[in-house]
Amino acid sequence: MKTRQPLKKLSLLLLSVTFSVCLRAQSAVPLGSDVTYTILASSTVTNTGPTVIYGNVGVSPGTAVTGFPPGGATGGGAIHAADASAGQAQIDLTTAYLNAAGQAATATVSGDLGGQTLTSGVYKSTSTLGITGTLTLSGPGFFIFQIASALTTASSSQVVLIGGAQAANVFWQVGSSATLGTTSTFVGTILAQASVTLTTGAVLDGRALARTGAVTLDDNTAVNPGPTVSGAPPALSLTCPNSSAPVGVAYNSSLIATGGTSPYTYSITGSLPPGLVLNTSSGAITGTPTGGTTTFTGTVVDSAGSPATATNTCTINNLASSTQSVPTLSTWALGLLALLLIAYAIGFKRRAHV
Amino acid sequence: MRPGRFVVFFALAALLQFALLLTPWFRPAIDGFSHSLVWASSFLINALGGKASAQGALLGSPTNGFTIEMRDGCNGINVMILLWSAVLAFPVSRAWKLVGILVGALAIQGLNFFRFISLFYLGQYSQSWFEFAHLYLWETLILLDALIVFGLWVRRASPRTAAYGRK
Numbered sequence: 001m002k003t004r005q006p007l008k009k010l011s012l013l014l015l016s017v018t019f020s021v022c023l024r025a026q027s028a029v030p031l032g033s034d035v036t037y038t039i040l041a042s043s044t045v046t047n048t049g050p051t052v053i054y055g056n057v058g059v060s061p062g063t064a065v066t067g068f069p070p071g072g073a074t075g076g077g078a079i080h081a082a083d084a085s086a087g088q089a090q091i092d093l094t095t096a097y098l099n100a101a102g103q104a105a106t107a108t109v110s111g112d113l114g115g116q117t118l119t120s121g122v123y124k125s126t127s128t129l130g131i132t133g134t135l136t137l138s139g140p141g142f143f144i145f146q147i148a149s150a151l152t153t154a155s156s157s158q159v160v161l162i163g164g165a166q167a168a169n170v171f172w173q174v175g176s177s178a179t180l181g182t183t184s185t186f187v188g189t190i191l192a193q194a195s196v197t198l199t200t201g202a203v204l205d206g207r208a209l210a211r212t213g214a215v216t217l218d219d220n221t222a223v224n225p226g227p228t229v230s231g232a233p234p235a236l237s238l239t240c241p242n243s244s245a246p247v248g249v250a251y252n253s254s255l256i257a258t259g260g261t262s263p264y265t266y267s268i269t270g271s272l273p274p275g276l277v278l279n280t281s282s283g284a285i286t287g288t289p290t291g292g293t294t295t296f297t298g299t300v301v302d303s304a305g306s307p308a309t310a311t312n313t314c315t316i317n318n319l320a321s322s323t324q325s326v327p328t329l330s331t332w333a334l335g336l337l338a339l340l341l342i343a344y345a346i347g348f349k350r351r352a353h354v
Numbered sequence: 355m356r357p358g359r360f361v362v363f364f365a366l367a368a369l370l371q372f373a374l375l376l377t378p379w380f381r382p383a384i385d386g387f388s389h390s391l392v393w394a395s396s397f398l399i400n401a402l403g404g405k406a407s408a409q410g411a412l413l414g415s416p417t418n419g420f421t422i423e424m425r426d427g428c429n430g431i432n433v434m435i436l437l438w439s440a441v442l443a444f445p446v447s448r449a450w451k452l453v454g455i456l457v458g459a460l461a462i463q464g465l466n467f468f469r470f471i472s473l474f475y476l477g478q479y480s481q482s483w484f485e486f487a488h489l490y491l492w493e494t495l496i497l498l499d500a501l502i503v504f505g506l507w508v509r510r511a512s513p514r515t516a517a518y519g520r521k
Binding site for chain 1: 357360361364368405407409412413414415416420421422423424425427428429430432433436437439440443444466469470473477478480481484488489492493496497500501504505508509512
C-alpha cells in the first residue's frame, strides 16, 4: 500500500498541472454558421465601389444591403438580407462574441500594438486598442484580443503572420466599433458589439461581423479565412486580388494566402497592369494603373520544411471607375432616326402614288 | 398622303409621348420597366451559367464589380416612341397601327435586351471593345432595326402594296 502512495501523489500532481494548463490555454472561438460569412451586420451593409467579398454577405434583422453591385460576393458567397441564414448567423455571432469575451486572459495590452510581435494567447485591453505600422502574430495556436471599447487601425498599417500563424485562428472581440484604416491590411475575425468600417482600399483576411450596427465598405477586398485550424495546417491556397483597377485611380488589393505555414513569399508570372507593383512578402498589389488589362499567374510559397506552393490565375481589368450607363441611342442618333423615318414614309408614299 | 401632314402628326405624336414620359405619374412605371429588364438580364445570365446580380437599375458582376446602369434612355423607350410616332402618323387602318405598335415594341425591346447583356459581357472583357460596341455598333444596329421594322410594316400595311402582294 505504501508503494502506491507516491504514485498517487505523482498522478494527482500531473492531473492538476494538466488541468491548470487547460484552464489557461485559449481555445477556438465557436463560429457556427458564421464560418461562411465574411461580412455580417445587424442594421445595414453599405458599400461604395467595386468591393470584392469572398464568402457570404449578410444582414439581420435589418434588411438593407446597398452597393452590391458594384460590390460583389464571390467564391461561393451570396448576399443574405434578413433571411433565415443571416438570422442564424446573428445568433451564432452572439455565441462567438460571448465565448471570445469570456476566455481567461493570458496577457494585458494597451494603446498601440504596432511594432510588436505576439505569440498565441488571450490579450485583454481595458480601453481602446490601435495598430500603427506592423503587428506580427507568430506561431500556431489561437490569438484572441478582448478589447473593451474601439479598435482602430492606422492608414497603411498591417497585421503580418509568421511561424505558422493562421488567419482563421485570430479573433478580435471589440466592445464597441472597429475601423480599419485606408489601404491597411488586417487579419482575423472581428466580432464587434456595434459596427465595423473598412475605409477606402482596406484589405481584410478575415471577417467583419457586427452584432448591433452596420458594416460599411469602400473599395475593399475581404477574404474568408475558413474554419479554425487545430493541428496540421490546411493545404495552402491563394486568392486573387480585386480584379477591378480603374485607370488613374489608386489601387490597393492583395494576393492572399490561406493555410500552409506562414510567412509566405509571393510572386507573379506574367505582368501586372502598368503602374501596379507587387510586394513579394505581403502579397499587396498597389499603385495607380495607367492602363492595360492583364491576366497573370500568382504564386505563393510557404515556410514549411518542405515548402508548399499554390498558384491561381488572376485578371486585373482597367474597367471604368464608375458605373456606366448605356443609352440605346445618343441624342444625335435619335434625331437621325426621326429624320430617316419621316424620309422613308414620305418617299414610300410618293413612290406608291407614281 | 401629304408630306406636311405626316410630319406634323409625327411631331405631335412624338411630343405627346415624350411629354407623358416626363410626367411624374409615369415615373414609377418607367422605373419598374427598367428594373424588370435588369432583373430579367440577371436571371438569364445566371440561368445560362454566368454571374450577375441586379439591384434596381444596376446590373453588376459579383466577381469584378463591373456595373452597367439602365437609366432613362437605355431602356429602348425613346426609340419605341419615335417608331410608334411614325406608325401612328402613317395613314393606314387602326388595326394595322396596332400591329405596328406591337411588332415595333417587340423588335426594339428584343434587340435592346440582347444589347444590354452583350455590353455587360463586353465591358468585363475589354473597355475599348465595350466603347466601340456601345457608341458605334449598337447605335447602328438599333437604327437599322427600327428602320427595317418600319419599312416592312409600311409595305405590309399600305393598301396599295398589299394589293400588289396579293396579285
